[in-house]
Amino acid sequence: MNSARTPWTPGPTQLLLIKLLLIALCLLPLARLFGDLGPNPPEFVSRHTGTWTFNLLLLTLSVSPLRAWTGAHWLLRLRRSLGLLTFAYALLHFASFALFDHELAIQAIATDIVDRPFIAVGFAALLLMLPLALTSSNRAIALLGGRRWQELHRSIYLIGILAAIHYLWLAKITTYFYPLTYTLLLVLLLAWRVGARLKKASAPAPGFRGGSQPIKFFREKPDR
Amino acid sequence: MLIKNNDPAAPCPSEITGKDLYQGRRRFLRQAGALGGALWLGQAEANPAPAQLPPFKPGQPLPDEPLTSLDTLTSYGNFYEFGPNKDSPGRNAHTLKTRPWSVEVDGEVLKPRRFDLDELLRLAPLEERIYRLRCVEGWSAVVPWIGFPLAELIRRVQPTGNARYLEFWSLADPVQMPFVQYPTLDWPYREALRLDEAMHPLAILAVGLYGQVLPKPNGAPVRLVVPWKYGFKSGKSIVRIRFLEQQPRTSWMKAAPDEYGFYANVNPAVSHPRWSQAKERRLGEFFRRPTLPFNGYAAQVASLYAGMDLHRNY
DSSP states (O other): OOOSSOOOOOOHHHHHHHHHHHHHHHHHHHHGGGSOOOSOHHHHHHHHHHHHHHHHHHHHHHHHHHHHHHOOGGGGGGHHHHHHHHHHHHHHHHHHIIIIITTTOHHHHHHHHHHOHHHHHHHHHHHHHHHHHHTOSHHHHHHHOHHHHHHHHTHHHHHHHHHHHHHHHHOOGGGOHHHHHHHHHHHHHHHHHHHHHHHHHHSOOSOOGGGOOOOOSOSSOOOO | OOOOOOOTTSOOHHHHSOHHHHHTHHHHHHHHHHHHHHHHHHHHOSOOOOOSOOOEEOOOOOTTOOOOOHHHHHHSOOOGGGOSSTTHHHHHGGGOOOSSOEEEEEESBSSOEEEEHHHHHTTSOEEEEEEEEEOTTSEEEEEEEEEEEHHHHHHHHOBOTTOOEEEEEEOOOTTTOGGGGSSSSOSSOEEEEEHHHHHSTTOEEEEEETTEEOOGGGTOSOEEEOTTBOGGGSOSSEEEEEEESSOOOOHHHHHOTTTSOSOOBOOTTSOBTTBOOSEEEETTOSSOEEOOGGGGTHHHHGGGGTTOOTTTOO
């Protein structure tokens, strides 16, 4: 941010290519689902889609810090794709649960969401993602207004926290390593935001140094 | 040229090769192959371990429930001494040294002693037992174990009048088992049974699987199998059996007392605090099937718990 050199910025065509490449890369893990799924295929599908939801969520939350550190403001232009991909994986994750655990029986799905707290938390996160996905367009930003849109999209922090609870809650003492690692990464990404906000708050308000006065451009009021 | 034998006195083919043997022909070939392989490997390896079990009595298959494949059984499971994931034991358990091996039996017994593995293999006639295995996590399998009733061992050490519980200690060697150095569970892994549960004819010490020596990911060289309880009750790679007067606290009871009780009988009516136990997923299948009370062994074992509140004694 403070570096004098402005970092490389892609042109419109380059940006489009980068975006397409990024989307293709993020969809690549889906190819794994067409390979050998091991002895417990439903569990594999569920874990794989769940893990990639979290990976993409963390990646989405990394855009702002990366942008601040590198000064590469164009990174922001990739965030919408990452967020929508996160939502797509979350939907697949839920679909695998609905299909393999309950054979798509609505009643059974609803009961399970109520009965198992870690599923309720995961489901809450999914529901909260829905308005964000629906407002992921320039039109929605214009319609809501930038400030309100931004306030709405801050719920991604809550979604992240719910995702971490969901992951931790389904683990047991012998399997805490991955959920704890993901939680730590999330905490770091959220802490950076708190830090950035505090820094902004403590920075002196723009004013005039040493009691100097604004320059008067006109000695007299101009004629009307 | 077709030779037709219409002699009514000629024996029917099924009289020459019995139905059991005919239907088990693939297994017969596999065992023969394993024996051949073992003999060949025996030449190549310095390890004097015989890869072949003493002869055993074939088991009774479960009607309509096919066996889970050997490949699945050795590549999927929980053996936390070798890592946290389902595929960890399959990847990491090769470092386990199963010979020499002995099981120390002590505590409230008149004849405390140490059993060498070769002695255990010949302690009692070996038999195949085809059992359902139900993990507390909600997956299940059908496993052709080979072993002998635990009661055979108990009989030989003569429990004292005070003996009411048996505690099973698994090996906890950080050199062979890389994950024992992490303070996840209270190592060594300890599980326990009431004496009458341990004496039940369905409870066995297993030394083999699929006609072969027990594979390392499955708890070689000797493990407990209690088919009516959740899998975690059946300790692997047993090195010590202690007879006790008081009910001991097991490793899982210490880790999460509200989730893992002493009894841990398979019970579709009693939920785990975080999930229902009403259904299970058989390994290799996509959809879930209902879980049976006592894992389908209620007729044999329910009387052990007569008058007990199974919701409180989970």
